[in-house]
Amino acid sequence: MPGKPKLYYFCGRGRMESIRWLLAAAGVEFEESFLETRDDLLKLEKSGALLFQQVPMVEMDGMKMVQTRAILSYIAAKHNLYGKDLKERVLIDMYVEALMDLDELLMRHPFQPADKREQDLANIVDKATNRYFPVYEKVLKNHGQDFLVGNQLSKADVLLLEALLMAEECKPDILAKFPLLQSFKARISNVPTIKKFLQPGSQRKPPIEEKDIPKVMKIFNVAQ
Numbered sequence: 678m679p680g681k682p683k684l685y686y687f688c689g690r691g692r693m694e695s696i697r698w699l700l701a702a703a704g705v706e707f708e709e710s711f712l713e714t715r716d717d718l719l720k721l722e723k724s725g726a727l728l729f730q731q732v733p734m735v736e737m738d739g740m741k742m743v744q745t746r747a748i749l750s751y752i753a754a755k756h757n758l759y760g761k762d763l764k765e766r767v768l769i770d771m772y773v774e775a776l777m778d779l780d781e782l783l784m785r786h787p788f789q790p791a792d793k794r795e796q797d798l799a800n801i802v803d804k805a806t807n808r809y810f811p812v813y814e815k816v817l818k819n820h821g822q823d824f825l826v827g828n829q830l831s832k833a834d835v836l837l838l839e840a841l842l843m844a845e846e847c848k849p850d851i852l853a854k855f856p857l858l859q860s861f862k863a864r865i866s867n868v869p870t871i872k873k874f875l876q877p878g879s880q881r882k883p884p885i886e887e888k889d890i891p892k893v894m895k896i897f898n899v900a901q
Contacts, residue, residue: 686734697874702870731744735748806854830865
């Protein structure tokens, strides 16, 4: 019997968080191996486990998978979170690709220099409220179902909820003009597996604290 998936990343959100969300939504228990130092990452690289010398990496079903989107697609396909046919799948992928773009803005925000964060936050709010959220609001209105695609939970729903909650951390009233997204947030948050992931003590990671930023920068050898 195969063991639990094992996730290799630092103890924080970053590009692994969407993977944590999707595994949790699928009801899959997983283990984590945290990178604490630059040497931890270099050892993983030297082992040959990282195809492109990058994390996140997920060890699952006898594979050592890298590249976030590929990992998400595998988990979604395996656990029936990827629609019922190719047309649904391409819609899911389109919605997810845009969410990954928004996630990139959100996850990079705490790492911006202090004197640029206000401007960066204004850019995030502008993109979220004028480019991304109106699309999902319209999709929910036109589709007329509880979910973005078809009438069942997909990776697009899971990752949209993740993005909505992160955006609210930046600006609590960011969904004020989007009633359908507010309803969506409440509805998907009550899916049993997701509700469990949202409880204290789960493997969901909190926003990164200022004191932890230098450590993460050192792990990835990024200049501050």
